[in-house]
Amino acid sequence: xxxxxxxxxxxxVKSREDMSPEEAAFQAKIDADIKIEPRxxxxxxxxxxxxxxxxxxxxxxxxGQLPEGNWITRAPTLERxxxxxxxxxxxxxxxxxxxSAAETLGVSRDEMVEMLHAGKMKYSSIFNYPTLNWADIGxxxxxxxxxxxxxxxxxxxxxxxxxxxxxxxxxxxESFHARQGYSAIMKMAFGTPEQKRMAQHAVNRLWFxxxxxxxxxxxxxxxxxxxxxxxxxxxxxxxxxxxxxxxxVPQILYxxxxxxxxxxxxxxxxxxxxxxxxxxxEFFNVLKGNGPCNTDRMKDRVGxxxxxxxxxxxxxxxxxxxxARKDAAKxxxx
Amino acid sequence: xxxxxxxxxxxxPLWEVFIRGxxxxxxxxxxSLHAPDAEMAIKNARDVYxxxxxxxxxxxxxxxxxxxxxxxEKGPFFEPSESKVYRHPTFFDIPDEVGHM
Numbered sequence: 001x002x003x004x005x006x007x008x009x010x011x012x013v014k015s016r017e018d019m020s021p022e023e024a025a026f027q028a029k030i031d032a033d034i035k036i037e038p039r040x041x042x043x044x045x046x047x048x049x050x051x052x053x054x055x056x057x058x059x060x061x062x063x064g065q066l067p068e069g070n071w072i073t074r075a076p077t078l079e080r081x082x083x084x085x086x087x088x089x090x091x092x093x094x095x096x097x098x099x100s101a102a103e104t105l106g107v108s109r110d111e112m113v114e115m116l117h118a119g120k121m122k123y124s125s126i127f128n129y130p131t132l133n134w135a136d137i138g139x140x141x142x143x144x145x146x147x148x149x150x151x152x153x154x155x156x157x158x159x160x161x162x163x164x165x166x167x168x169x170x171x172x173x174e175s176f177h178a179r180q181g182y183s184a185i186m187k188m189a190f191g192t193p194e195q196k197r198m199a200q201h202a203v204n205r206l207w208f209x210x211x212x213x214x215x216x217x218x219x220x221x222x223x224x225x226x227x228x229x230x231x232x233x234x235x236x237x238x239x240x241x242x243x244x245x246x247x248x249v250p251q252i253l254y255x256x257x258x259x260x261x262x263x264x265x266x267x268x269x270x271x272x273x274x275x276x277x278x279x280x281x282e283f284f285n286v287l288k289g290n291g292p293c294n295t296d297r298m299k300d301r302v303g304x305x306x307x308x309x310x311x312x313x314x315x316x317x318x319x320x321x322x323x324a325r326k327d328a329a330k331x332x333x334x
Numbered sequence: 335x336x337x338x339x340x341x342x343x344x345x346x347p348l349w350e351v352f353i354r355g356x357x358x359x360x361x362x363x364x365x366s367l368h369a370p371d372a373e374m375a376i377k378n379a380r381d382v383y384x385x386x387x388x389x390x391x392x393x394x395x396x397x398x399x400x401x402x403x404x405x406x407e408k409g410p411f412f413e414p415s416e417s418k419v420y421r422h423p424t425f426f427d428i429p430d431e432v433g434h435m
Contacts (some may be wrong), residue, residue, distance in 0.1 A: 037405060039402075039404065039405045040405045086385075089381075089385070090385070093382045093385070096365075096367060099366060100365055100366045103348070103366070108345055109345070109368060110345045129369075173386075248364070312344065312346065312370075313344050315346075315370040315371075315374065316344045316346060316370045318342075318370070318371075319370035319371035319374075322371065323371070
């Protein structure tokens with residue numbers, strides 16, 4: 001998942017009468033659940049908003065490898081290490097699927113990476129929190145990927161074909177992530193008192209940041225209406241957040257852990273759990289770049305990109321040389 | 335499939351990946367990736383698109399070499415087949431007595 005506060009490039013939803021014939025035909029296709037494909041006509045604002053949203057989503061997958069990468073060498077068993085490696089490798093793949101989807105809109109992957117590094121694109125706020133102990137890795141898989149699944153399952157129905165197909169592929173792999181996380185945290189919660197304490201701390205620390213993943217409350221979410229009309233947003237932030245809470249609370253209780261928020265209570269009338277809002281000032285502050293790990297994450301990303309440049313250039317130079325040799329041999333043979 | 339974009343500096347070219355599964359009848363498009371050459375594209379395709387036994391054979395082709403129908407032609411281009419229902423076996427009523435055909 002991981003697109004929050006995506007600024008919709010639009011001045012609001014147009015009425016049918018104000019639309020050009022092309023726009024009206026485009027909206028009619030979306031209303032009829034016909035996918036928009038790369039070479040179809042689309043409004044410039046739709047294209048720009050999608051690049052922003054899919055790009056942010058892709059960056060989140062890639063930056064999301066960092067907090068988990070921290071624990072690959074520290075995993076408690078060889079099996080857990082292999083599982084974590086496989087999971088982190090999946091995240092790289094998810095980044096690739098999403099960059100590819102965005103590239104069909106006429107932006108290159110390198111351009112998007114450079115925009116991220118220049119601070120012109122964002123990634124999800126959740127990855128600016130540290131993973132302090134092994135239980136955090138379990139909690140990340142279970143809560144963070146769990147939240148991502150809720151968002152991504154909805155987005156499988158998005159109007160843009162390549163984005164929708166990327167979501168379907170990602171969702172298939174994502175449930176492995178959530179389950180391996182829950183399995184790791186079960187081990188801790190049902191282990192020694194110290195392990196259980198670590199599991200509790202992980203849940204306490206990551207609960208509110210996980211709730212923030214769905215973006216600000218609907219009453220403060222200014223970009224929703226047009227994005228929902230375009231079906232690049234399927235459910236509102238609050239709807240998705242409620243779904244996550246309802247799904248996750250019984251899972252916390254099963255572990256025998258305390259709920260991370262004293263206001264979590266089943267509301268018979270609504271048929272949902274009540275819960276406290278996260279501290280939104282913290283959320284906006286993290287987005288601005290002031291979270292616990294923003295600086296480290298960007299330093300690692302930019303470092304990897306710059307340190308890898310000679311490898312990317314070298315492989316390209318080698319490929320060109322090989323091709324030139326092949327072409328020369330062919331001409332000589334003719 | 336992806337549109338062509340102007341490669342900036344030394345950006346690796348874009349490849350389209352086709353995979354045939356264990357019991358698949360043909361190669362199917364599964365996605366794209368960037369790689370400096372065909373050999374690396376195949377290796378990367380293995381790492382990205384067959385991590386869970388999805389395939390036994392991989393094709394890669396540079397995206398710029400793919401020619402495709404234009405979305406605007408969809409109607410007129412495929413229209414000729416719409417009026418030829420007799421090409422389907424169910425068009426013909428064969429009496430039950432004849433047996434399976």
